[in-house]
Amino acid sequence: MGSHNEILHRLLDGDLSEDEKPALNRLLESDPLVSREYELLLGVVRIVEDAEKAAVPEGFKSSVMRRLQTKKRQPRKRPGDLFFGDGALRWDLVSTLAAAFFLIISVAAFIHMKSDSGPVEKMSASSDVVRTVRISLFAPYAKSVAIAGDFNRWSEDAAMMKNVNGSWTIEVPLKPGVYQYMFVVDGQGWVSDPGAEAYRDDGFGNRNAVMRVNEI
């Protein structure tokens, strides 16, 4: 109905194209409600057109213009006016919350990056160096082997190992530090590296392998 209404208004405003007119005529013939609405609107238009036009008082235009000039916007004096002055950006609740949220996470992220990144255990002092570590598992009957550890958020499929004659190998770029990991065999079996230099309890009764990546 909303679209009929819009078409009727366009017709009365003289904005309807010639192509649209046949369709409207068909609609007016077929739908008595639309036809009635059209008649009512047409009546309103006629009343307005027939109404006596009142003359504008003398000096009205100059009076309006004078008032508009006194309300002229003042130039912004301070940078903060862009956000908080008259005619500044509009701050609704959602925008304000979002901006606050953004600021908080930015600051928190900065703090976080300084104190909370990297492996669970410690990193060495100059942690910008990245070393490539090759890790292998001999598993001739496995269909797939992945390595999951604290360096890849324990993803079961982010680091799939390559099989060469039953020896599954992967090279992982890591910063110096102490890392924990396990192998995921065939997508479900979690296997500790039998050749690891050390192990750590994972808090659930399993043993994670430990590898230390040195700077040199």
Added chain:
Amino acid sequence: MRQNISGIAAKVLFSLFAVAFFSGMTFAETAVRDLEDVRLSIEKSAMPVERKAPLFRKVSNAVSSGIPSPDAAVIVKRGIARGFEARTLEETVDIVIGAREKGLPVRPLLDRLQQGLSKGVPPEKLTAATRRLSEKLGAGDTLISGLSGRGIKVASEGERAAAVYTVARSLEHSIPEEAITSLGLKAVKQGAPLSSFDTALNSMTAFVEMGMPVEQASGLIGKAIDRGYSEKEMVVMEREVSAGLREGRRMEEIMKDMEKMINNGRPREWRGGMEGGSMQKQGSASGMDSGHSHRKGPGPRPK
């Protein structure tokens, strides 16, 4: 509700995106992307409709409190994939937010959650284990603050966080707080930095994990500190115990040998020296068909 969560998220994300775009901050872009991922995962999930918006709100709160968005996203998405209930996921996120608010390191908690979810740990067990770790981190924080008050040198916030986690791990293995404090005081007395205490306690905890009684582990590490062992030398001690067990030796035997070695010299003089030792062979991989592993590293790959 679907419209509700979409509406809220769309407005927040759009505004965030706009702010992020204008500021050019990569981090905010990552957070926006991760939260959008989380929102989609929650929407697509089979969890009750009325639980979806609260869960999304909880994750947003976590990110705004400083929890890295990629970690939060991994936990929620993995939890949903594992069929965790929304309430359980909210509970786990709450534990992390609580730790963050107390100023505790959250990386170990995030790691435990991600690891547990990946390994298919049941929800109750995972929540309990994470809550327990959070409590122990609190105790660890207090203990490290005590040592700081007594003058132990703390090089960085990261070093402190690592030490807090090590204390928490020790407490989880029922190593008495007195034994840890005693080790810390020994380090303070010798003017050792916090990182040395961390390494010593790490090795001591590893000994206990491998089956060494707490008293013996404490005694061996205490002796090593008295002799001024370096952090690397402590690590070698740990490797030696691990290698001994792999060779099939009994713990009593290993302990005796180690005590003798500590009395006679430093780890450099032990078999193979510091860099050699444990990079040896492999047995059968547990849970696999007669497999075995070989690991080259962790040193640099020859080019």
